[in-house]
Amino acid sequence: MTSIQHDIPFAKHLGIEILPASQGEAHLRVKVLEAHTNRFGTAHGGFLNALADTALEVASNSYNVQAVALTTSMQYHKSASIGAVVEVSARETHRGRSTATYHIELTTSGSLLATFTGTVFRKQPAMKMS
Amino acid sequence: MTSIQHDIPFAKHLGIEILPASQGEAHLRVKVLEAHTNRFGTAHGGFLNALADTALEVASNSYNVQAVALTTSMQYHKSASIGAVVEVSARETHRGRSTATYHIELTTSGSLLATFTGTVFRKQPAMKMS
Amino acid sequence: MTSIQHDIPFAKHLGIEILPASQGEAHLRVKVLEAHTNRFGTAHGGFLNALADTALEVASNSYNVQAVALTTSMQYHKSASIGAVVEVSARETHRGRSTATYHIELTTSGSLLATFTGTVFRKQPAMKMS
């Protein structure tokens, strides 16, 4: 388990709790508030994506290499109501020298809300790539 | 141009301004604040996705049919700094009876930050689909 | 295990072998031939996608409902050489009334080549949706 402190202002702004996780993984938890909802009163798709993207950021930056998102895709299955606690879990599917891919699941009370796949670019300091 | 009032709490929470747009389109604008940033001090990928997803929500709900996101994909090209004004623009690629697809671009000062494609499910009231 | 006969001309054209699988799943196998390669002499991305899309077609049509692909996304991790045997495996992530999502993995000799996620529209005959 890593004990890295994550200083992610947007995650703080959304009330996301970043739990301990092994390298290449991430575990987050958040409670859906009224401020996180769409016009239908359930968790906004962009809010759920922000959870998944934060898990991607945490998991992919758990090595000694700066990683930034290149592409992401998301599938929405169910809606989450105000007060629901959403749990987010990231696992590494592939990690190469320059890119890596993570699969992320969002659940509430054991029910699958959404799935997400993110691919990051890994900036190799020695290579001085911009 | 529609004059629909959009009551989207998450968009308000992020300071997103929803501009007038024709049916099937959306135009948004937001200023990147410190609260919107990732660990590297630039706009969080989840924040940029929330902008795109809000544009998807606005454009796809501009008809007399409730639309909810099924799948989205996003490509990140450049980072946006604190203070940057991000403009978001959605256009309809396809609209069928039950689904529709929108392409969305995010720019700042005319430079392309990211692209996004979203497909929604259109709930037909008469069909009583859940 | 289903014993459904799959009559998919494009799968036949590519030499894809469709193995028995439970409802909501699919298992395929194919040998990479010279005719399946890109300019670099390895399996073409479109060929690998055709395998994944066929697994999506098989898994999603294993119920008494016609399913057609709405959106797919794919992540490429490694290349496959001529002569390699690629195995494709699909599992159902979510199945609702009108849509369903499948995650698919492509491996060769136990090594992950690519991942794929597909969302289908399920045409309900009674609803006469086009």
Add this chain to the structure above:
Amino acid sequence: MTSIQHDIPFAKHLGIEILPASQGEAHLRVKVLEAHTNRFGTAHGGFLNALADTALEVASNSYNVQAVALTTSMQYHKSASIGAVVEVSARETHRGRSTATYHIELTTSGSLLATFTGTVFRKQPAMKMS
């Protein structure tokens, strides 16, 4: 317009005609044959993806740099019948040092069949990245 000869065995196997195009673009054309169809008798999703992926391959390799697909996403709008001529057109959305993104449209008789977005990794020979 480039006069590069494209030697792509899989494209040949599918009968794809690669038309002249400017750098960063691609134009293809193919006739849907019975061998390209799914179980419903229309063009297989994997066949349409193979067209798009070939356009990605052609457009992204029009510079003096080897480009390989990292991630792709596709949205299906309409089906194409046997005998239909499908036209494929790729444009470059973004090109950076190490990655580039292309948007691709598939049409038949001016009607939009599908859209596709692909992101490639650009292998810089001097950097000796594998």
